[in-house]
Amino acid sequence: MTQEEVALAAGTDAGYLSRIERGERQPSLPLLESIASALEVKPSAIFVAAEGLEHSLATEDSSQVNFGTDFSEDAIKLRLTFRELSKVNQRVAVDLLQALRKNQTQP
Structure with missing residues (x-):
């Protein structure tokens, strides 16, 4: 999935998503939830990625997938x-x- 596809699915544009990734902008909670949904992960997975913690991420269908820390x-x-x-x-x-x-x- 490209950055453009994630942005479109989340209801934003790729430029804004890029600024979020670089830490130049902070997404609202609703946008964060939309991004998580587009990536098929729970919003908590995004916080885990931001903190760099190893975590077993639950996908939208609640199955457990260990994604580690490589985002x-x-x-x-x-x-x-x-x-x-x-x-x-x-x-x-x-x-x-x-x-x-x-x-x-x-x-």
Whole structure:
């Protein structure tokens, strides 16, 4: 999900969302809730990310997913894309990532 897609789903624009990410603006609670909904996480997950704490985040459907502390754009894209895969393709993706990790030369 791109920043533009998140902004559109949250009812704001990408520029304003970018300023929030950089700490230049503070979102209202309703906007924060809209952003969380667009990302399919609970609003508390955004606070956890801002504080840099490891936390098991509950998605909108209340299933528990451990997202750790990596809230980089690539990590978020990876998680969102993974959720959209079928169970079979999720297994293939996990196997592929494990093979990549095993064969990399640097940690």
